[in-house]
Amino acid sequence: MSSDSSDDSTDVDQWDPGLTEHVIALTRPIVKRYFRSEVRGLDNIPPGASLVVANHSGGLMTFDLSVFAVDYYDTYGYDRPLYALAFDTVFAGPAADFFRRTGVIRATRENAAKALASGAVVLVFPGGDFDVYRPTLRENVINFDGRTGYITTAMEANVPIVPAVSIGGQESQLFLSRGKWLARALGLTKLERKLFRTNILPITFGFPFGLSVLAPVNMPLPTKIVTEVLPPIDLAAKFGEAADVKRLDAHVRWIMQKGLKTLAAQRHFPIIG
Structure with a gap:
């Protein structure tokens, strides 16, 4: 995540629960009928603030956030906002205000810290473009290309990391x-x-x-997308506050790789699921 100190203090405050509910209602048929999506283990998200760390799939037409958000809001309602961190380029066009009002905020340390300080759940895809465009033949590999900012964000905010792994999105095309x-x-x-x-x-x-x-x-082909939310990881309690960031990143990716391998073993056919 960027450490840009530009004026982004209002991103978190712009979330609009009414608009978000309307968008979720529109996207629910797409993710539930076209992609037959499932999100399992949402009860692993602890009360209060947490950083959900997920792998990213589907290229430019990714539906990862929509798949997760539909089930999240169906489970927790609109009194508990979900924020998703995104690159600045997403906000370059006229849709910037729309994104902020539906909980998509710029991926800066300041935004992440403010969202977590408010007690919210924050979703991040550390692998970004590197992950979302990985070859389909390597769809079951967790690789964030050495990006470890999410570890620092969680440690500084003193919140648990909640790993989430997804399968199917990288089969929406080859x-x-x-x-x-x-x-x-x-x-x-x-x-x-x-x-x-x-x-x-x-x-x-x-x-x-x-x-x-x-x-x-x-x-995108109508591939079945399944997301599994894994138990939270309290990095400070497990490794201590002075632990090496690379070691913590390796541990999180190891947990996620195990989870994704389990999902892959349950998938019988590409696209069909």
């Missing part, structure tokens, strides 16, 4: 490559980092247009 080699070959790496905070040029194959580079133009 993700062939993150395309780092292609970005380098075309000399786009520096420009992409400046404009989009990424250095990948994803290559995918899907329906109905076939091969796609960068922005998939294909419809």
